Amino acid sequence: MLHNAATATQLAATHGYSADVGAWLVLALAAWGAGYLFLCWIWPFTNCRRCHGWGKRRAPIGRGFRHCPRCRGTGYRLRIGRHVLNRLRDIRGASTRRRLP
Ligand SMILES: [Zn+2]
Numbered sequence: 001m002l003h004n005a006a007t008a009t010q011l012a013a014t015h016g017y018s019a020d021v022g023a024w025l026v027l028a029l030a031a032w033g034a035g036y037l038f039l040c041w042i043w044p045f046t047n048c049r050r051c052h053g054w055g056k057r058r059a060p061i062g063r064g065f066r067h068c069p070r071c072r073g074t075g076y077r078l079r080i081g082r083h084v085l086n087r088l089r090d091i092r093g094a095s096t097r098r099r100l101p
Pocket of ligand 1: 052
């Protein structure tokens, strides 16, 4: 019993095991990133963080409302991944425009 436990610890500490874990971690991160970019492509907007999608904020005193300054009253914000996609599209568009006469 004690011998088996020591053997398992030795196997887990070998270099090959940690390399496999690293490869799987990279694969999982790549899959997550691809899924997130696909999500940003399909649904570019999400709720504003400051007003939680309401588009307005309560006044600190009284019962008044005003438009959320962060989202300008829309209640939406652009996802960070969509900002990245837009930037990539701008770069690609600029390079193709340069090639055109
Ligand atoms: Zn807002």
